[in-house]
Every structure is written in structure tokens, then in C-alpha cells.
Amino acid sequence: MATATTVSRALPSLPSDWSAEKDFKPVGSITASTQRTIEPVGPHFLAHARRARHKRTFSEDDRIQAQERAQKIEKDEESEESEPEDPMMLQREAKDWKSQDHYQVLGLSKYRWKATEDQIKRAHRKKVLKHHPDKKAAQGSTEDDNFFKCIQKATEVLLDPVKRRQFDSVDEKADVDPPTKKEAAKGNYYKLWSRVFKSEARFSKQQPVPLFGDEKSTKEEVDGFYNFWYNFDSWRSFEYLDEDVPDDNENRDQKRHMERKNANARKKKKAEDNTRLRKMLDECSTGDERIKRFRQEANAAKNKKKFEKEAAEKKAKEEARLKKEAEEKAAKEAEEKAKTDREASKKAKEAAKNALKKNKRVLRGSVKDANYFAGGDASPAQIDAVLNDVELVQGKIDADEVAALASKLNGLTVADEIKGVWSSEVKRLVDAGKLKEGEAKNLA
Amino acid sequence: MAEKGAGVAPGDRCAIGISFGNSYSSIACTIDDSPVVIANEDGDRQIPTLLSYVDGEEYTGNQAKALLVRNPKNTVVAFKDFLGQDFKSIDPTHCHAASHPEDKNGSICFTIQDKPEGEASTVTVSEISTRYLRRLVQSASDYIGKTVTSAVVAVPTNFGEKQREALIKAAQEADLEVLQLINEPIASVLAYDARPEATLEDKIIVVADLGGTRSDVAVVASRGGLYTLLATAHDYEYAGAQLDKVLMDHFAKEFMKKNANVDPRENARSLAKLKAESEATKKALSIGTNANFSVESLAEGIDFQMTINRLRYETIARKVFEGFNRLVEGVIKKARLDVLDIDEVILSGGTSHTPRIASNLRSIFPATTTVLAPSTSPSALNPSELQARGAALQASLIQEYESEDIDQSTHPAVTTVKHISNAIGVLTLSEDGETFTPVIAPETAVPARRTIHVDAPKEGGTGAQAQGERVEGG
Ligand SMILES: Nc1ncnc2c1ncn2[C@@H]1O[C@H](COP(=O)(O)OP(=O)(O)OP(=O)(O)O)[C@@H](O)[C@H]1O
Ligand SMILES: [Mg+2]
Numbered sequence: 001m002a003t004a005t006t007v008s009r010a011l012p013s014l015p016s017d018w019s020a021e022k023d024f025k026p027v028g029s030i031t032a033s034t035q036r037t038i039e040p041v042g043p044h045f046l047a048h049a050r051r052a053r054h055k056r057t058f059s060e061d062d063r064i065q066a067q068e069r070a071q072k073i074e075k076d077e078e079s080e081e082s083e084p085e086d087p088m089m090l091q092r093e094a095k096d097w098k099s100q101d102h103y104q105v106l107g108l109s110k111y112r113w114k115a116t117e118d119q120i121k122r123a124h125r126k127k128v129l130k131h132h133p134d135k136k137a138a139q140g141s142t143e144d145d146n147f148f149k150c151i152q153k154a155t156e157v158l159l160d161p162v163k164r165r166q167f168d169s170v171d172e173k174a175d176v177d178p179p180t181k182k183e184a185a186k187g188n189y190y191k192l193w194s195r196v197f198k199s200e201a202r203f204s205k206q207q208p209v210p211l212f213g214d215e216k217s218t219k220e221e222v223d224g225f226y227n228f229w230y231n232f233d234s235w236r237s238f239e240y241l242d243e244d245v246p247d248d249n250e251n252r253d254q255k256r257h258m259e260r261k262n263a264n265a266r267k268k269k270k271a272e273d274n275t276r277l278r279k280m281l282d283e284c285s286t287g288d289e290r291i292k293r294f295r296q297e298a299n300a301a302k303n304k305k306k307f308e309k310e311a312a313e314k315k316a317k318e319e320a321r322l323k324k325e326a327e328e329k330a331a332k333e334a335e336e337k338a339k340t341d342r343e344a345s346k347k348a349k350e351a352a353k354n355a356l357k358k359n360k361r362v363l364r365g366s367v368k369d370a371n372y373f374a375g376g377d378a379s380p381a382q383i384d385a386v387l388n389d390v391e392l393v394q395g396k397i398d399a400d401e402v403a404a405l406a407s408k409l410n411g412l413t414v415a416d417e418i419k420g421v422w423s424s425e426v427k428r429l430v431d432a433g434k435l436k437e438g439e440a441k442n443l444a
Numbered sequence: 445m446a447e448k449g450a451g452v453a454p455g456d457r458c459a460i461g462i463s464f465g466n467s468y469s470s471i472a473c474t475i476d477d478s479p480v481v482i483a484n485e486d487g488d489r490q491i492p493t494l495l496s497y498v499d500g501e502e503y504t505g506n507q508a509k510a511l512l513v514r515n516p517k518n519t520v521v522a523f524k525d526f527l528g529q530d531f532k533s534i535d536p537t538h539c540h541a542a543s544h545p546e547d548k549n550g551s552i553c554f555t556i557q558d559k560p561e562g563e564a565s566t567v568t569v570s571e572i573s574t575r576y577l578r579r580l581v582q583s584a585s586d587y588i589g590k591t592v593t594s595a596v597v598a599v600p601t602n603f604g605e606k607q608r609e610a611l612i613k614a615a616q617e618a619d620l621e622v623l624q625l626i627n628e629p630i631a632s633v634l635a636y637d638a639r640p641e642a643t644l645e646d647k648i649i650v651v652a653d654l655g656g657t658r659s660d661v662a663v664v665a666s667r668g669g670l671y672t673l674l675a676t677a678h679d680y681e682y683a684g685a686q687l688d689k690v691l692m693d694h695f696a697k698e699f700m701k702k703n704a705n706v707d708p709r710e711n712a713r714s715l716a717k718l719k720a721e722s723e724a725t726k727k728a729l730s731i732g733t734n735a736n737f738s739v740e741s742l743a744e745g746i747d748f749q750m751t752i753n754r755l756r757y758e759t760i761a762r763k764v765f766e767g768f769n770r771l772v773e774g775v776i777k778k779a780r781l782d783v784l785d786i787d788e789v790i791l792s793g794g795t796s797h798t799p800r801i802a803s804n805l806r807s808i809f810p811a812t813t814t815v816l817a818p819s820t821s822p823s824a825l826n827p828s829e830l831q832a833r834g835a836a837l838q839a840s841l842i843q844e845y846e847s848e849d850i851d852q853s854t855h856p857a858v859t860t861v862k863h864i865s866n867a868i869g870v871l872t873l874s875e876d877g878e879t880f881t882p883v884i885a886p887e888t889a890v891p892a893r894r895t896i897h898v899d900a901p902k903e904g905g906t907g908a909q910a911q912g913e914r915v916e917g918g
Contacts, residue, residue: 005883005894005895005896005897006896006897007872007881007896007897007898007899008899009872009873009874009879009881009898009899010872010873010898010899010900011870011871011872011873011898011899011900012871012872012873012878030864030866030868031864031865031866032865033862033863033864033865033890034862034863034865034887035860035861035862035863036672036673036860036861036862036863036887036889037672037673037856037859037860037861038670038671038672038859038861038889039626039627039630039664039670039671039672039673039859040624040626040853040854040858040859041626041627041630041631041634041671041834041838042630042634042637042638042669042670042671042837042838042841043669043841044668044669044670045669045670045671046841046842046853048670048858048889049853049854049858052857052858052861053852053853053858062857063855063856063857065857066855066856066857066859066860067856067860069860070856070859070860073601073673073674073675073676074601074602074676117770117774118677118774121679121680121681124681125535125680128535128537128680129532129533129534129535130532132535132536132537134536134537134539134540134544134545135531135534135536135545135547137544138536138544138545138546138547139531139547155681159681159767160763
């Protein structure tokens with residue numbers, strides 16, 4: 001090309017270990033190419049031909065081979081098969097076009113509503129070539145041109161999308177009858193009904209139409225199918241079967257009457273068609289083993305669920321009971337333990353109290369044993385002062401110290417020894433700051 | 445391919461392009477490499493493809509067409525497609541109101557009184573074509589001032605091998621060397637691509653050739669100036685003659701409203717007048733929004749005149765117009781493409797002048813598709829001239845070559861080439877990661893060369909090169 005495209009986006013970075021020559025990295029593979037014929041026209045073709053030939057001359061063989069390879073663009077009309085023409089059909093009168101089978105006239109009986117516009121055009125052309133009255137006249141035949149007119153009429157109808165729909169709406173030959181119960185029972189149920197619905201589907205405004213499926217279809221597919229068909233939106237209409245409305249202006253009342261009659265007839269036929277489809281669906285679904293199976297499966301599933309639910313409930317209840325029992329037991333045990341603890345501590349407290357009382361008695365007894373540290377008879381004031389100091393010391397120390405002190409005093413009878421114990425205790429307490437200097441001086 | 449005889453020495457050649465239709469033909473030459481469509485002695489550039497004989501005198505073009513009214517039996521029309529065919533495969537429809545084709549030992553001929561006196565002659569379609577081509581060549585020679593010796597002729601894509609041979613032979617009989625037969629849609633593409641302002645781009649083109657007796661549509665891949673047909677469709681129902689018929693029926697009914705029980709379609713002469721004026725009215729409606737239909741003594745001596753507006757015409761012709769849309773949509777589908785894939789639509793053929801047909805087609809394509817028709821694009825060429833222009837351009841390109849050389853270069857060993865099925869390109873960076881940028885479009889003939897400039901990445905890419913895989917050619 002003369003000019004190069006410029007792309008402003010950058011290329012992706014190369015991997016760091018990329019080395020130019022060996023690391024050619026194709027992003028995707030290239031799909032097989034097609035042999036086609038380039039048109040030998042224009043300045044660029046001249047250049048191509050020069051390159052391709054290099055002054056070479058091709059043999060006839062080269063030519064034939066190349067030609068055979070090239071993909072054909074133009075379709076070979078000759079190769080199309082043609083439907084035999086029914087002699088009765090060739091006798092038809094064009095004025096009876098309403099009752100003619102347009103597809104048969106064009107040799108498209110096999111295709112009917114499935115025929116593409118292209119097929120119709122080709123078929124028409126083929127028939128024109130064969131039946132054109134001018135050709136027949138030129139060949140000395142004096143046949144009338146009735147069948148040719150039939151061909152023209154058929155084409156007019158089939159190439160007009162509106163008219164074609166009207167005709168297709170009433171083209172009974174495209175209908176597939178629903179199978180009888182007997183036929184369906186022979187094991188071809190899915191195949192036979194599939195055909196019915198495939199043909200019926202041609203009337204659907206919505207395309208594509210869900211398929212009937214077979215015994216392997218899932219519940220969703222089957223449900224989808226019946227839902228679709230029970231809500232079928234059809235373009236089928238029945239004006240093709242209208243009775244002729246007089247074309248003249250003379251009989252206006254008659255004309256209006258006919259039009260009304262036709263409108264009613266269409267409505268009635270449409271309603272009948274809807275009923276027909278509904279009935280057919282009912283019949284089909286009644287015999288549909290899949291629906292039965294799905295129902296059974298659904299029931300089984302439901303039962304299973306129910307069973308599972310009950311079991312779960314039972315289990316939950318049992319668990320709740322066990323839990324409650326465990327809780328009660330734990331509470332009771334805790335209570336008992338608390339009670340024994342309480343009693344034990346009460347006893348211990350009492351023991352401690354008793355011990356303290358006893359120890360205090362020892363303390364008091366020790367000073368009494370030491371005669372209140374008096375030389376002769378202790379005066380009441382002396383007794384009082386010593387006992388007050390004992391009281392003071394006792395107040396400064398806890399039960400354990402009382403016990404320790406008591407154990408030191410226990411068994412002592414000698415006044416000095418007793419005094420020694422007391423004075424060291426007072427000293428300890430003064431050192432510990434629990435007693436002030438000079439306090440409990442009677443014991444020091 | 446057919447024998448072309450010795451051919452004319454390149455130095456002695458004077459070559460033109462010919463569009464040879466069933467309804468109209470055109471001739472063109474190139475002056476300083478640009479194509480010029482030549483008017484005949486009547487001043488017509490669209491020359492009706494007819495021959496008519498009165499008292500041994502031969503008439504052609506519009507003069508012959510006018511004779512359809514009083515001399516239909518000795519007037520030959522719509523014969524081009526019959527060339528090289530046997531009687532059983534022709535459609536005589538368009539000859540109904542003129543000389544009828546006959547079967548003579550399998551070949552097609554017409555019985556006409558082409559001499560002043562004596563018995564009528566039986567003339568083969570090949571001879572008729574020779575006579576008509578001779579008249580075209582004469583007109584061209586008169587215009588150029590030199591005897592035209594050679595031509596490139598545009599033919600429909602489905603013109604069979606036998607038809608091509610028959611055409612070459614008929615031309616030879618008229619002392620005209622056929623340098624090459626080229627496909628009509630390609631001629632139209634070339635006419636557009638050869639304009640000085642055209643740029644060479646890879647594109648997919650739909651060429652809709654809407655003629656008088658047939659409509660042909662083609663999908664063409666244009667790759668580096670090489671053209672490949674991807675699909676074609678042909679229609680013999682919806683074309684210009686069908687539009688004439690719509691108007692004929694319309695005017696006949698209007699006439700009958702005033703003259704009950706006089707149907708101008710039931711008398712051959714009235715029918716011929718009705719047809720001629722309907723076609724003229726139709727053409728006028730392509731330019732104006734109103735047109736006059738006026739015929740003296742249309743039937744039983746009664747004059748008839750009325751006007752029709754374009755809207756009315758478009759309403760009664762709607763079915764035919766819709767047929768064109770479906771034909772175009774169909775061929776795109778046949779090529780396995782979508783309307784979104786089409787870059788350009790070229791409307792060619794006389795019927796393409798119709799504004800509504802162009803706007804209908806415009807409506808099925810996205811705005812990015814160029815629709816080349818007089819009413820949709822100011823830069824459009826005359827659709828009636830495209831094929832003759834293209835043929836003339838091709839003639840000027842190849843006239844300097846020996847005919848043996850041309851033959852060798854156009855045969856399948858050269859033209860049958862592998863075409864890639866999918867695009868080949870490079871990955872480039874964009875906001876959303878890596879983006880594929882096609883370098884070589886699908887349906888490109890290989891080997892092919894395309895250049896693309898891509899920025900190098902910011903890091904890690906010194907001297908990065910993107911390279912497509914090589915596909916071996918033919
Ligand atoms: N300006 C116009 N507006 C509308 N239709 C036109 C116009 N000019 C020509 N036509 C119609 O175009 C048709 C002729 O088309 P064209 O010149 O392409 O003929 P052709 O290639 O010989 O056709 P074919 O081979 O299909 O018979 C005729 O039906 C003619 O009436
Ligand atoms: Mg044409």
C-alpha cells in the first residue's frame with residue numbers, strides 16, 4: 001500500500017529474556033486460507049500479474065487446475081434438482097389462484113414456509129424459462145397461458161412478505177398432525193411431537209422457539225417449553241380465506257356486509273386456532289412421561305425433605321434436652337461446691353478466730369506470767385498499761401503475726417525471756433514503722 | 445477462454461470501454477487517462493439496446509425505441525442475455541411487445557423484415573448483437589475521429605463461459621477486438637477508485653447494479669487495489685421494468701376512471717405508448733417531485749395527461765423498492781458478513797437514480813458506511829455511466845499489451861490466489877490492556893505487503909518488531 005497506517009498505541013513490552021532472532025512469538029495461529037479469484041482488473045492487478053508470471057507462460061493444465069481450485073461464487077443453477085410437475089396442476093385455471101398451492105406451482109413443495117426468498121426467485125425463474133407462453137408460441141404450440149399465470153400469481157404471493165404470511169397461515173400442507181395415542185405409545189412420542197411443534201413454531205412471533213426435546217431434557221427445558229407454548233404469540237391470521245368482497249361501487253351495503261362477515265370469520269378462526277393449540281398442548285402434556293417423572297421426582301424430593309426436616313427437629317430437641325440437663329447438673333454441682341466452700345471457709349474462719357483468740361490469750365497470758373513486768377505485786381495501773389500496750393501491738397499485727405508471736409511466747413515462763421520476745425516484737429514494729437517510737441513502751 | 449484470433453497489434457489499437465446492457469448500453473473512452481462517456485449521434489449517453497428496421501433502414505437507440513409503437517414486430521429488444529444461450533434457458537418476457545425470440549435448431553433468432561422488400565429474414569441473436577455493436581463502435585469512432593478497433597466490455601458476473609464466447613465472437617464479426625471481458629461490479633468499483641481524489645484503502649464494497657430487466661448485487665473485497673468477489677445475487681423480478689409496470693398500471697387505472705371499459709393495456713399500440721411514457725415519467729420523478737404523464741391518443745383516439753407526485757410514486761412502488769433492500773441484505777448474508785462490515789455501497793445502473801431506493805438502502809447501513817448514489821452523496825458519479833467508465837479505464841490500462849499477454853495474465857493460474865480468512869495484525873497497548881490492531885484485513889490475497897507504524901513501548905522494547913506469519917502463495 002502506498003501509505004502506512006500509524007497507530008498511536010504502543011506495542012506491549014517484550015519479555016526481558018527476549019532475543020531478537022530465535023524468539024519470534026506468534027500471538028495466534030493463522031486460519032486456513034481460501035482459494036479465490038482476484039478480478040483481473042485495475043492498475044494493481046497489472047502489478048500482481050507481472051509478479052505472478054515473471055514472463056512465464058502457463059500451460060492448459062495449469063489453467064484447468066487453477067480454475068478448479070477457485071471457490072465458486074456463481075451458483076450452478078443446473079445442479080438444482082427439480083420437482084416433477086403434476087399434470088393435474090398444469091391444467092389449473094389462473095382465476096382459481098386462491099385454491100392453488102403456490103409452493104407446488106413453483107416446485108417448492110418440499111420447502112414451503114422454509115423456502116428462502118432466493119429459492120423462490122430461482123424457482124420462479126426456472127418455471128418462467130420453461131412455461132413462458134411466448135416461447136411455447138414460438139415453438140408452434142397453441143397452449144393457453146393459464147399455467148404461466150398461475151406461476152406469476154404464485155410468485156406474486158410468495159415474494160410479498162405480507163401475502164406470503166397470509167398464505168402460510170392457511171397452508172395446511174405444511175401442518176404436521178399430532179400423533180394419535182397409539183402412534184405416540186409406540187415409542188416415537190418425542191420424535192412425533194417434535195415434528196408437530198417444529199411445524200407449529202412457524203407461526204411464532206418470537207423466534208427461535210424452544211424445542212420439544214426428548215427424554216433427556218431437563219425440568220427447566222420442559223417447563224420452558226410448555227410455558228412458551230401455553231403463552232404462544234402467533235402471527236397466524238385468516239384473511240386468506242376471506243370471501244370475495246364485491247369491487248364495484250354499486251352495492252355499498254352488500255360490500256360492508258361482506259367485510260363485516262369476513263372480519264367475524266377471521267376472528268372466529270383465530271379463536272378456534274388458539275383453542276386447537278391449547279387442546280393439543282393439553283393432550284401432549286398429559287402423555288408426557290417427563291412431566292410425570294418430574295412430578296414423582298419432585299414428590300420424592302419433597303418427602304425426603306420432610307423426613308430430613310423431622311429428623312433434624314428431633315435431633316435438635318434431643319440436643320436441647322441434653323444441653324439443658326448438662327446445664328442443670330453443672331449448676332447443681334457449682335451450688336454444692338459453693339456450699340462446702342462456704343462451710344469450709346466458715347470453719348477455717350472460726351478456727352482462725354479461735355486460734356487468734358487462743359494466741360491473744362497466749363499473748364495476754366505471757367504478760368500475766370511475767371507478772372506484768374513488775375518487781376513486786378503489779379499495780380492495777382501497771383497491769384492496765386501493759387495490757388493496753390499488748391492490745392496496741394495486737395491491733396498492729398495480723399493473725400499470722402499474732403500466731404508467730406504467740407508461738408514464740410508459748411512455753412516461756414521466765415519474765416525476762418517473755419519481755420525479750422515482746423521488746424523485740426515492739427522493736428520490729430517500730431522498725432517497720434507500724435509503731436511510733438515510745439509507743440508500747442511498757443513492752444519495750 | 446475464447447479464441448480471440450490474432451488480435452490487433454498494440455500500436456494500431458484504438459480502444460474503448462463498453463457497457464452492453466439488455467436495456468441500455470454506453471460507450472466510453474479515456475482522454476488524458478480520465479474516462480469520458482460518449483454521446484451518440486442523437487446526443488444520448490445511455491443508448492437503448494435496440495435495433496429496428498423500417499423499409500430496410502436500420503435504426504438503433506432512442507430512434508429504434510420510438511418505433512416500438514408502430515413497428516414492434518421488426519424491432520429487437522432485450523437480446524443481450526440471450527447470447528450464447530439455448531432456447532430452453534432464456535426468458536422472453538421483455539420481448540413480448542417486440543420481435544419474439546425463436547428456436548432455430550437450439551439457437552435463438554428473430555424473424556424481422558430487415559430489407560426493403562422480399563421475405564422476412566431470420567437473424568440469430570449473435571448477428572443482432574454484431575449489428576448493434578457495430579453501431580456503438582461507429583458512434584465511438586465518430587466521436588474520437590479514429591476507427592475504434594478494440595474494447596473492454598463489462599458483463600454480469602453470472603455471464604456464463606458460452607455467453608462470453610458468443611459475445612467475443614459477435615464483437616469480432618463487427619470488427620471489434622475484445623481485449624477483455626470484465627465483471628460489471630468491478631468496472632463500477634474501478635470507476636470510483638480511479639478518481640484522482642480517491643485514496644487506496646482496504647474496504648468491503650457492495651455494488652448494487654439496478655438495471656432495466658435485472659438487478660445484480662455483488663460483495664467485493666478491495667485489498668490493496670486488488671478486487672475479489674465474495675458473493676453475488678441476481679434478481680430478474682425487481683428492476684426498472686417492474687417500476688415501469690407499476691406506473692403503467694397506475695396510469696391505466698386512472699385512464700379507465702375517465703374512460704370506463706377502455707384498458708390501454710389491452711391494445712398493443714396503446715400499451716407501447718403507455719410503457720414509453722411511463723418510463724419517461726419515472727425518470728422525471730428521479731429529479732423532480734412532480735412529473736407529467738402525457739400521451740396523445742393513448743387509446744381509441746383519446747388523449748391522456750395527468751401529473752403524479754413523487755410521494756405517490758413511492759407509495760405504489762413500495763413493494764419493488766423493499767425488494768431491493770432485501771436483495772442487498774441477502775447478498776451480505778450470503779457473504780457471511782453483516783451490514784456493519786460494509787464500508788461502501790456503490791449504486792450503479794439506471795434505476796439507481798431513484799432517490800427513494802438510495803435512501804432506503806442508506807437506512808439499512810450504519811452512518812459510517814458511504815452510500816454512493818446521486819441522492820445520498822454529492823460526490824457520486826452518474827450510476828448509469830460507471831460500467832462504461834470502468835471498462836474504458838481498463839481498456840486504456842491494457843491496450844498496449846499483446847493480446848496473448850493479456851490472455852496469459854488474466855487466466856486462473858494468475859488470478860486464483862490464496863486469500864487469508866481472518867485478519868492478521870499486532871497487539872498494541874491501550875487503556876484496557878492489549879488491543880488487536882489488524883494490519884492485513886480478511887479476504888486479502890497473499891502474499892501481501894502492508895506497512896504500519898507502531899510506537900515502541902516505554903521500557904523493555906528496544907527494537908521491537910511485529911511481524912505477521914507468512915502464508916505461502918498459490
Ligand atoms: N433517471 C432515472 N431514474 C429512474 N430510472 C432510470 C433513470 N435512468 C434510467 N432508468 C432506468 O434504468 C433502467 C436501465 O438501467 P441500465 O441503464 O443500468 O440498463 P441495463 O444495464 O441495460 O439493464 P438490464 O441489463 O438490467 O436490462 C431502465 O429501467 C430505466 O428506465
Ligand atoms: Mg446492467
